[in-house]
Structures are given as structure tokens and as C-alpha cells.
Amino acid sequence: MWWLLSKLLGDRLKSHASELQDRINFLEGELEACRKSKVSASADLDLGTTAAVVAPVAAFVAASAPVANKKDDLKIVEGIGPKIEELCNNAGIYTFADLAATPAARIKEILDAAGSRFQMHDPTTWPEQSALARDGKWDELKKWQDELNKGKS
DSSP states (O other): OHHHHHHHHHHHHHHHHHHHHHHHHHHHHHHHHHHHHHHHHHHHHHTTOHHHHHHHHHHHHHHHSOOTTOOOOGGGSTTOOHHHHHHHHHTTOOSHHHHHTSOHHHHHHHHHHTOHHHHTOOOTTHHHHHHHHHTTOHHHHHHHHHHHHTTOO
């Protein structure tokens, strides 16, 4: 019994470690891009072109600055409930934009890693639904969800 429990926990920890390693790799890439931007900015400053540097750096800072506690209600997406929203958040998916940018195959991996309870869910339409929500196309989203539900309440 303990072996089975440790095996299940070990598999889950390996999956979580893999997700964290992916996040580290992504952040290291971002850091490298920032360093390259810094080198480029230094060269521009040496040439006395401060204005040429200020706008790109300001844009980079604005784009990369996290929005404090910005989370969308992912449960608006048909098929996502509180537990799946929590799984998405744990995987770094907090907003409709995040979910829209995540391939359905990646979402399926997250669900599969969470156990058999979540493996039955089909996230195929979630990125597209999220894109509609992100873009504020609520009527279009509602109509599509009604079609997905086939009239179920």
C-alpha cells in the first residue's frame, strides 16, 4: 500500500518538477533576452542615442511587468470548474489570454497529470472559448457554449 502511495506521489512530483523545469527554462530565456537588450541599450547609450533606447526599454518593462493579482474567472469557459481552474492556475494559466495561448494538448497533459478524475475532460475548445472571452465577445461565446451544451442547463 505504501509503495503504491509513494509511486503515485512520486509520479505527481515528477510531473510538477517537469512543469517547474519548463518554467525555469522559459524564464532563463527571458533573462537572456533581457541581458541582450541591456547590451544593446548600453551600446546605444554610448552612441548618445538615449531616445532610441528609452522607448524600447519602456515597452519591454511594461510588457514584462506582471499585473498584480490579475486573474480571470476561467470557470466562465464551458467545461472548467473550480478544481480545473486551480490546476490551470498551478500551471501558470491565470487569464483568458494565458488559456487562449495554451494549446489544447498542453491543457490535456495538465489534466492527465492530475489523475483519472480529470482525464475525462476534453479541453479542445477551451483556448478558443478563452480567446472570445479575452476579446470581450461575450454574446458569441454564450452562443457557442449553448451549442456545446445542446440546450442543457
